[in-house]
């Protein structure tokens with residue numbers, strides 16, 4: 001494929017004869033079968049959906065392309081979003097591609113360096129607020145309600161329409177739905193979108209069963225698990241440092257209708273999963289993405305029997321988004337060496353440093 005989600009899944013999207021079928025090559029991401037980690041948790045059929053392979057390195061591109069196409073169709077003159085980083089990177093890229101000005105509101109000092117670099121490179125107007133993501137989102141929503149600027153957060157329904165295409169791809173690739181879908185939950189748009197996608201595909205006769213939706217938040221930012229907004233959310237996974245998710249009800253519905261769970265994992269569990277995915281599978285994802293595998297590991301420890309089960313972990317963004325964290329959180333494996341064969345032999349063949 002490689003044609004983009006608007007063309008690949010036009011029949012399931014709000015595409016009209018006037019919708020421009022734009023694409024930066026989003027979607028059609030790899031579903032990679034686990035070679036090592038699945039075996040450690042008694043799961044012989046584990047897959048990772050590599051959403052970091054999208055054009056701006058996260059799943060946000062699937063929804064952004066639809067939101068942006070509809071903005072063009074409606075004659076919009078500018079777009080705005082609030083973001084923990086990935087939405088702003090995606091909005092900035094697609095608005096560059098569409099020649100629309102973009103304004104991104106981000107919590108000052110809380111966005112990973114790779115994401116900030118992207119928004120700058122693509123030429124977005126970056127507005128840093130002293131506050132968290134939740135207050136930034138309130139600002140973006142209030143501003144766009146009273147000004148002719150299109151909101152491209154997931155409150156814009158076209159975003160979730162586009163994001164549901166990841167569920168279609170999983171079913172298309174596996175020839176049916178998995179038994180379990182593990183997914184990180186921040187603003188809760190993505191779990192809502194996947195559930196919508198699995199249900200629509202089932203209604204269209206493309207799959208028989210539906211997966212149990214297994215959503216995971218970070219312990220310090222787990223409003224849905226705790227049942228109340230968190231005023232000052234904290235976690236190392238800055239992408240999901242969100243205290244009052246916009247799609248809260250969508251997540252509850254996905255959980256309850258699918259017989260799934262919304263649970264939480266600690267920062268230590270997230271970092272363990274982050275390191276394991278890279279060192280045992282060769283998959284470098286961002287910490288928020290590792291939450292899905294951290295959640296799966298937790299369920300295994302708590303006794304969930306995965307034998308004979310088909311499981312998908314959604315890895316929402318690439319590890320290159322947050323290079324500082326990788327350097328800080330992995331033990332230093334770099335050694336200075338004299339530029340000679342003997343010195344390299346000493347450090348490799350005969351006894352590693």
Ligand code: AN7
Nearest residue numbers: 083084086087186187188189190316317
């Ligand atoms: C890598 O970019 O909210 O539950 O403003 O970047 O749909 O919010 C990002 C969220 C998971 C959570 N993984 O998805 C933003 C933003 C990564 C993310 C999530 C995000 P939602």
